[in-house]
Amino acid sequence: MTGSAQKRECRRDLWAVAGAVALFVLAAVVGRVLNRTVYGAEGILRLEWPPLYAWWLPHVGPGTPAAVAVAALVVVRGPAAARRLPWRVLVAAVWGAAMAWTWSLALVDGWGRGVAERLTTSLEYLQSVDRVRHLGAFLRDFTHHILVGSPDLWPAHVAGHPPGALLTFVGLDRIGLGGGAWAAAWCITVGSSLTAAVMVTVRVLCGEALARRAAPFLVLAPAAVWIGVSADGYFAGVAAWAVALLALAATRRTRTPRLTALGAGLLLGWAWYLSYGLTVLVVLAAAVLLLARSARPLPYLGAGVLVWVVAFTWGGFWWPDGYTTLVERYYQGAAKVRPYGYFLWANLAAQVASVGPATVAGLRRAAGAVWPAVRGARRAAPAGRGALAVLVAAGLGMVLLADVSGMSKAETERIWLPFAVWLLPACALLPARTHHWWLAAQAVLALLVNHLLLTGW
Helix, strand or coil: CCHHHHHHHHHHHHHHHHHHHHHHHHHHHHHHHHHHHCCCCCCCCCCCECCECEEECCCCCCCHHHHHHHHHHHHHHHHHHHHHCCHHHHHHHHHHHHHHHHHHHHHCCCHHHHHHCCCCCCCCHHHHHHHCCCHHHHHHHHHHHCCCCCCCCCCHHHHCCCHHHHHHHHHHHHCCCCCHHHHHHHHHHHHHCHHHHHHHHHHHHHCHHHHHHHHHHHHCCCCHHHHCCCHHHHHHHHHHHHHHHHHHHHCCCCCCHHHHHHHHHHHHHHHHCCCHHHHHHHHHHHHHHHHHCCCCCHHHHHHHHHHHHHHHHHHCCCHHHHHHHHHHHHCCCHHHCCCHHHHHHHHHHHHHHHHHHHHHHHHHHHHHHHHHHHHHCCCCCCCHHHHHHHHHHHHHHHHHHHHHCCCCCCCHHHHCHHHHHHHHHHHHHCCHHHHHHHHHHHHHHHHHHHHHEEECC
16 A cells, blocks of 8 residues: 555544544533433433433542553553564463553542442442342242332342343352452453453454454553443453354364363353343354354354253243343333433444544444455455454444344443444554554543543443
8 A cells, every 4th residue: 555545544544533523522412402401400311421321520549640651551562562472471461451451440430439339339239149048049039129119129230130140249259259349350350351352352263463453452442441340341251252262163273172162152151141132242153153164163152052041041030031021120210211312323422432533443444344355255264354344343233233222221331341342453454553643542532531530330
């Protein structure tokens, strides 16, 4: 590509980012107008700072110096380290750096408000840990406490998810890791591990070079603001490792492909009992099998999923009943007044804050490569940039399915983490000479969000 052509592409990247910023600003302006003109002081959107679930509160905290230091180190040294480090060292370094970034951002809000008390509020899982005494009784009665007006109503987040989510924190409590601090550490550790899982997936499906180019962007993802600390970060980590194991099994890049596919199924099945919405992971799984040109893992993948279906059903929880009851509960709350027409596009605007400007520019570059890669898959497995474009398109497809479902009106910067993280590898398509600038933009956005707003869930 000539110098003039490269400049044109870079200008188009900037125009794409400008369009995304305009979408976010429009969502903020329209959201404030709706809040002021409908339903009085409470606002029809039930959001203080639309399109995000957040409050305007400029502040600094103990995590501020660490967050700035981590960001500066990754911006300056990240691309070079990603090129030179041995692969296994790089994967571990990316996970470690992502944990440092997530912990430092969480601590901007302080130890209590930012970490230890995040999962102990009246809406959260830890409020219900002591209610689970007998597993069988808990599973049999779980659906009976979802609807508003039911006896011993579950808190919003417990009611809004299958029982696997609460059981995770019950399990931590039973092994001596009870309380908000341990729950937060669990969510950050598992959630930040998704960076390693995405790298493994990109490497086996698209090539090591692209995985290395994506590495620093996975570390400095603004999504870390919501990974630390929310259970959805934990869900995203589980889902990402399910996809990574499936990719390894489908490409036979492991000595035990059948066992690996079974492991993928176990994680995928567990993900479905953590969050109802994670059923759309079938889109990403299909993309992985398409790119690997293999259906051999399917029986073992299905067997792994079936383990959890049988276990939960035998225990007394029938997933379809839980979901249909949740839909009814959903429209007993804020969803009954939140306008579908606004959130259909404002949810996408919220993702701009989660994935960042570099991802927007990367998606623009990936768009033109998707259809040629899919069309050519009948002759040969897509590779390189084409394979990455298909993988990213699958991530975008999951986001769009979740959007049109109407079951995610607001808070999607958190709820859609398991889908949105698969957009981040698109940053690998940006020119290497611009990586430092794009990384800086990602870091600045995350720092601004965390220091100007108090995010909540």
